[in-house]
Amino acid sequence: MNMKKCLLLALTLCFTFSLLTIGVAAEEAKSTGVFGTNWSVGEFVSLCIGVGLILVAVVLCIIKRKALAEALRAYRSEMKKITWYSWKNVVRGTIFVLVAVVAIAVVVGLLDFVFFELQHVLTK
Numbered sequence: 001m002n003m004k005k006c007l008l009l010a011l012t013l014c015f016t017f018s019l020l021t022i023g024v025a026a027e028e029a030k031s032t033g034v035f036g037t038n039w040s041v042g043e044f045v046s047l048c049i050g051v052g053l054i055l056v057a058v059v060l061c062i063i064k065r066k067a068l069a070e071a072l073r074a075y076r077s078e079m080k081k082i083t084w085y086s087w088k089n090v091v092r093g094t095i096f097v098l099v100a101v102v103a104i105a106v107v108v109g110l111l112d113f114v115f116f117e118l119q120h121v122l123t124k
Contacts, residue, residue, distance in 0.1 A: 010057065010058065010061045011058065
């Protein structure tokens with residue numbers, strides 16, 4: 001990934017985050033607001049913090065672009081070295097995890113029910 005693409009990706013992510021922040025702040029608008037807007041103080045502060053973090057990220061990406069480009073090249077190189085599991089193994093592992101989570105949830109739920117009923121009987 002060249003530097004122009006990386007910078008474009010970072011700017012796109014920052015722009016998306018800022019639109020999301022503005023959208024959330026505008027959605028939760030109050031009748032009385034800050035600086036003539038309909039935003040509460042908390043929403044305005046969170047918006048300022050979000051925009052400030054985005055600006056810091058963009059400035060750091062611009063200042064450290066050579067280091068960032070080298071890190072992305074190293075990342076790409078390492079990603080090529082990974083031996084990925086086959087689709088069959090991924091499906092098996094996913095099914096195993098789901099079954100284990102459901103089994104543990106059932107056991108914990110039954111224990112909770114038993115202890116609740118035992119407490120109810122003992123406190124009557």
